[in-house]
Amino acid sequence: MGLILGYAEIILAIVCFLFMWSFRNMNSQMPWNWPLLGMLPSLFLHVHRFHERCADVLEWSGGTFLLRGPWFSNMDILGTVDPANVHFIMSANFANFPKGPEFKKIFEVLGDGIFNTDLDLWTNQRKQARALLNHERFRKFLIKTSWEKVEKGLIPVLEHVAKQGFVVDLQDLFQRFTFDTTCILVTGYDPGCVSIEFPDVPFSKAMDEAEEAIFMRHCLPESVWKLQKWLCIGHEHKLTKAWGVLDDVIGKYVSMKRKELSQSRKSDGDEEGLDLLTSYINEDEGMGLDCDDKFLRDTILNFMIAGRDTTSSALTWFLWLVSTHPEVEKKIREELNSILQPKEGEKWKLFKVEELKNLVYLHSALCESLRLYPPVPFQHKAPVQPVILPSGHYVNPKMKVMFSLYAMGRMGFIWGKDSKEFKPERWITDRGTIKYEPSYKFLAFNAGPRTCLGKEVAFTQLKSVASAIIHNYQIQVVEGHPVTPNVSVILYMKHGLKVKVTKRWT
Incomplete structure (x- = not known):
């Protein structure tokens, strides 16, 4: 009995010690490196505020920090916001930091689309995507589509909620807007999600759930999320269901387009047929790409994420920042008023793209919003060969290097003491022009050969x-x-952006 009590006292002492140890480190600034578990407990303790936590840790550590993963898991991650490291990885040493097989495992739902691929396949896809996006016909189609969706989609909804005095979730509205416009530009079909009925959008919900599951794959050892996938539980179960929805919707668009094109070939001079899906199918052989249904599925999904998610995120954070900073709102309105014709006066108006392209303050305010709230808040790379970064940190192929774009925008040593403030003026030169900032400092549109x-x-x-x-x-x-x-x-935004809308003009 005495021996049993002795063991019990030892176990109790160990438990108390571990409790006190964990309690002390739960409240410490820097993650604690636990035996066996590494810093994974700290990661999950703060996972609900992951982006803010990254900013805190990287600020306390001087810009670069090694997050130790569980033993034998190959989950060590070097987090950095050092512009010299970013430039080295994204540009100077680009070939040594491809997306790689680990990235493709995590983002497997994207298939062999442009975000997942490397080497010749990526080069060919990027070349063709650049040619299509830069084509004058596509630009005209973009301007026409954006104008019509604002005029006939967004404005009627805003007029309706303003008249009725309803509360509207601007984030949801912007997601609907960018889903419609992106779908039109990519596939040629308008799903009609921007309407006063606010119809259910299964595709958008599926994209959200897929992206949340992808995030969790960054936080868990591969063996754990693969087990969840096999057991059909948690985020992996949601991802499987979401994947099915995405495949089904995109498959229908591809099938409809192939049928449409087989029945009626349109001449190059027609206004219609400017969407990317039509271009890929019609120019299959000339592109040097095998545009089968799998390729089209992957390409469409990659474009949909790029167009729908990033733009709607940027709009949401921007309108929130402007609405909570009256002095910025006033300056934007004054700049918009400055391009009104004398006969127009101050009244209701939709501005044309050409009228907006030279507005310095509006552009600066958008850049400032993207600096603080980048739509893609982090990204990671892994080296093919071991290398020492400019900061002096060593990385090898079993490690990941993660950039926190969210944290970069908040670093005083990069942007100055007022780095956490929303200050569009930082983007304007003394001459009143847009100030250029290098992409390895302002990473919202990526950097190097993979610039957006x-x-x-x-x-x-x-x-x-x-x-x-x-x-x-x-x-x-x-x-x-x-x-x-x-x-x-x-x-x-975790809870959306709930607002009330009132009209400025009768």
Whole structure:
């Protein structure tokens, strides 16, 4: 009996010690490196505020921090916001940091699309995507589509909620808007999600659930999430169901397009047939790509994520920032008023793309919003060969290097003491022009050879929507509505953006 009591006292002492140890480190600034588990407990303790936690740790550590994963899991991650490291990885040493097989496992739902591929397959896809996106016909199609969806989709909804005095979730509305426009530009079909009926959108819900599951794959050992997948539980079960929805919807679009094109071939001079899906199918042989249904499925999904998610995220955070910073809102309105014709006066108006392209303050405010709230808040790379980064940190092929774009925008050593403030003026030179910031410092549109091809597409839509809303309506966030980032690979607001809309003009 005495021996049993002795063992019990020892076990109790160990439990008390571990409890006190964990309690002390739960409240410490830096993650604690546990035996066997590494820093995984700290990661999950703060996972609900992952982006803010990254910013805190990287600020405390001077810009670079090694997160130790569980033993034997190959989950060591070097987090960095050092611009020299970013430039080295994204540009100077680009070939040594491909997306790689580990990235493709985590993002497997994207298939062999442009975000997942490397080497010749990526090069060919990027070449063709650049040619299509930069084509004058596509640009005209983009401007026409954006204008019509603002005029006939977004504005009627805003007029309706303003007249009725309803509370509307702007994030949901922007997701619907960008889903419609992206779907039209990519497939040629309008799903009609922007309407006063607010119809259910299974595709959008599936994308959200897939992105949340992808995020969790970053936090768990591969063996754990693969077990969840095999058991059909948790986020992996949601991902499987979401994957089916995405395949089904995209498959229908591809089938409809093939049938449409087989029945009626349109000449190059026609206004219709400018969507990317039509271009890929019609120019299959000339592109040097095998545009079978699998390729088209992967390509469409990659474009949909790029167009729908990033732009709607950017719009949501931008309108929230502007509506909560009256001095910025006033300056944007003054700039919009400055391009009105004398005969127009101050009244209801939708601005054309050409009218907005030279507005310095609007562009600066958008860049500032993207700096603080980048739609893709983090990304990771892994080296093929071991290498020492400019910061002096060693990385090998069994490690990941993660950039926190969310944290980069909040670092005083990068952006100055006022780095956490929303200050569009930081983007304006003394001459009154847009100030250039290198991509390895402002990473919202990526950097190096993988710089975003859709940057101009994004700014076209952002300016069209932002100008229409800011000039014509007053947006007021519902009192007490919580605004906090979600936990996903796309930076959305966890609870949406609930606002009331009032008209500025009768």
